[in-house]
Amino acid sequence: QVQLVQSGAEVKKPGSSVKVSCKASGGTFTTYVISWVRQAPGQGLEWMGGIIPFSGTRNDAQKFQGRVTIRADKSTSTVYMELHSLTSEDTAVYYCARGGHYTASYSGWTGAFDIWGQGTAVFVSS
Amino acid sequence: QSVLPQPPSASGTPGQRVTISCSGSSSNIGSNSVDWYQQLPGSAPKLLIYNTNQRPSGVPDRFSGSRSGTSASLAISGLQSEDEADYYCAAWEDSLNHWVFGGGTKLTVL
Numbered sequence: 657q658v659q660l661v662q663s664g665a666e667v668k669k670p671g672s673s674v675k676v677s678c679k680a681s682g683g684t685f686t687t688y689v690i691s692w693v694r695q696a697p698g699q700g701l702e703w704m705g706g707i708i709p710f711s712g713t714r715n716d717a718q719k720f721q722g723r724v725t726i727r728a729d730k731s732t733s734t735v736y737m738e739l740h741s742l743t744s745e746d747t748a749v750y751y752c753a754r755g756g757h758y759t760a761s762y763s764g765w766t767g768a769f770d771i772w773g774q775g776t777a778v779f780v781s782s
Numbered sequence: 783q784s785v786l787p788q789p790p791s792a793s794g795t796p797g798q799r800v801t802i803s804c805s806g807s808s809s810n811i812g813s814n815s816v817d818w819y820q821q822l823p824g825s826a827p828k829l830l831i832y833n834t835n836q837r838p839s840g841v842p843d844r845f846s847g848s849r850s851g852t853s854a855s856l857a858i859s860g861l862q863s864e865d866e867a868d869y870y871c872a873a874w875e876d877s878l879n880h881w882v883f884g885g886g887t888k889l890t891v892l
Binding site for chain 1: 814815833
């Protein structure tokens, strides 16, 4: 069974960037959509964007376009999410999640998130 | 404000049946399947229902999902204390080409 293991908590200054990793183990990785979802303290879930490691195809939520970089390293089965120009409003727990399975006839983007990482807390404060 | 409004809270006593609603539009729930996630305190979300009414392996049949037009519902029958959690609906939004979530419903088992 695939597991997603994320990097540890981060404390950042406003204006800086944070990079969170999500390493897959135990199964197929490259042909599934890997998305990033964040949750601010006491708030709901927010989709940030995702990537299909097989092709490198990305889809970033409008809100984060230009500020988020999602990339995949197939050799290490790891997906990275980097968020730039941090403000206190970016304080949240960031999750990676496995979505749909990409095939020649299905993009995979609309598949449910069946496996989640444990979450990475990012705290932004001066 | 969430794209998919949900009631902020719901409650029931053990053994009761509870439903949680999720309201959308023609560009999300009205044209795409709905997924539901359960989030226990301090944990990552867990997939509860996918493709509107399908349960992943291991999810009890006490949980069921349905859709009518541009709204969806999650029903929990035979309520148990361990069902106390936050529940989120999610759907693909065609106009934005990305995922949208409901604001979440906190379920309390009295």
